[in-house]
Amino acid sequence: MPSSSFWRSRGLGLALSSYVSPNSASQGSSPFCASVATVGQILDQLLLSAESTRQLVTFALILGRLLPIIVLTPFLGGKSAPIWVKMGVGVTLAIMVAPVVYSQEQVPATTNAITFLILMLKEIFVGLCIGFILAELFFIADALGRLVDLFRQTTMATAMVPELKERSSAFGTLSYQFFIVLFLAIGGHRLFITGVFESFITIPVTVMPAFQGNMEPFIGLIMLTAARLLMVATALAMPILAATFLTDVIFGLLNRTAPQVQAYFLSLPAKAMAGVWLFAAGLGMTLDVLSREAVIYLEDLNNMLRLMR
Template identity: 30%
Template sequence: MTEAEFLTALPVLAFQIVLVFARLGAAVMLLPGLGESEAPAPLRLGIGLATVLLLLPGLSASLPAAPDSVPGTVRLLAIEVLAGLWIGGLARLAAMTLAVALQTVAALIGLASVLVPDAQMGAQSAALGRLGSLAAAVLVLSSGLYALPLRALAESYAVLPAGAPWPAGEAVEAWVAAGSALLEVALRLAGPFVLGAVLVNLAMGLLARVAPQVQVQIVAAPGQILAGLALLALLAPPLLGTFLEALRAAWAALPGLG
């Protein structure tokens, strides 16, 4: 390619880079492990740009030409950003299962008042919920599972080509299904602690009837916390294994893969 040909193709190349980065960059900012709030913004930006450079050669032939009008360009970029947020958000929602489950566990064993900042679960989250967020990120990165949403992003251009109308109905259905799956898996993970909490509260109620002079809540609260933490330590390996299996199944159904 001569210098003149390169200068002629440069505006088209620049538009294609911006168009692909609109989808990939928006998704990378949300992807579990790669897009955590603890990761520096330049690092996340670098991952997004690197992903663009890797995928652009294979996508350039299928990308639309730059619209002639500014509103058309804005509309095209907005749809690409929505597509990235859709896929990245679905991946993030599935990864939040462990944090939601441990947030529920914290409420059941009496640790709901131990709060720490957590950008994912809200301004203040239970310490166990924050542990779940960090553990999910570590598991995603250490297991190599982050490759699934990246592959979904690459394959998403076959499902939703750049310039195609936004599938609002399908997007809403996917979000509803992801939310239902999150609650189902989170409750399944927290199931043993729900059963334990029922048994503990039943025992406390019986003790209060048998010995009303005993301050049951004061006596039982430390034991409830210790028993809950012991049960969590005991069930941690199968709990994390179940979470990884559920996360792998959820990510295998992401747009472009499912």
């Protein structure tokens, strides 16, 4: 939406253009009036061009915030999605966000290169912060699966995680993909889109983050979310750790009483099966915890945006 200053300036051009009626200009009664009308038309064209340039710059700034979020967010494709897919998703979201930004009159007053570069770096930083919080939410599931395979001693079996473009353990890949489906099933994507829209209201594209004069709460929140990732993943993996520990104790006693049984080699499939059974038995609890963590991380995202104002 064009700003109010644009309409006032355009009104000046229209006033100059209408200073002379078309009949008087065509009859040549006043060369001065004809010149004023021509200047008014040129002024209108220049103002329209300048306003279009500012809106295009604003759209580029919106895209600068959205692209890091798309790259870091797994359910939007992550690192495995082709560049043209990421750009298409980014442009689509930018078209949806643009009316919100224009309605808030968040159009830069100037379009010089230095101002644009500073604002673009700020938008990329904000997008990276949002994407980091959302990516940590999915890393909980990946860390949980890796810990389960570590306790089961099955870390040698790895599989490619498409969203991360790297290899993970078998349970890590399973839990990561499963949590993406769970996140979409509980409506997390709707909360994500709402949070992205609200980020442009909380931190406009033309305003530099002030961090409320103190960056310590912001840094503390980032560190807290990272620590929460490890805490939740370890807590969810503790029952599997207990099961594998008891299996080791049982086969250790068996090895002392009957050394010829080769208890160590027998314990490997037993620990693997115990881990799978216990994970399946506690799957309902795991889903509840991950669902609550999804809501908590989305709340942390809103808190982070407020701390950046």
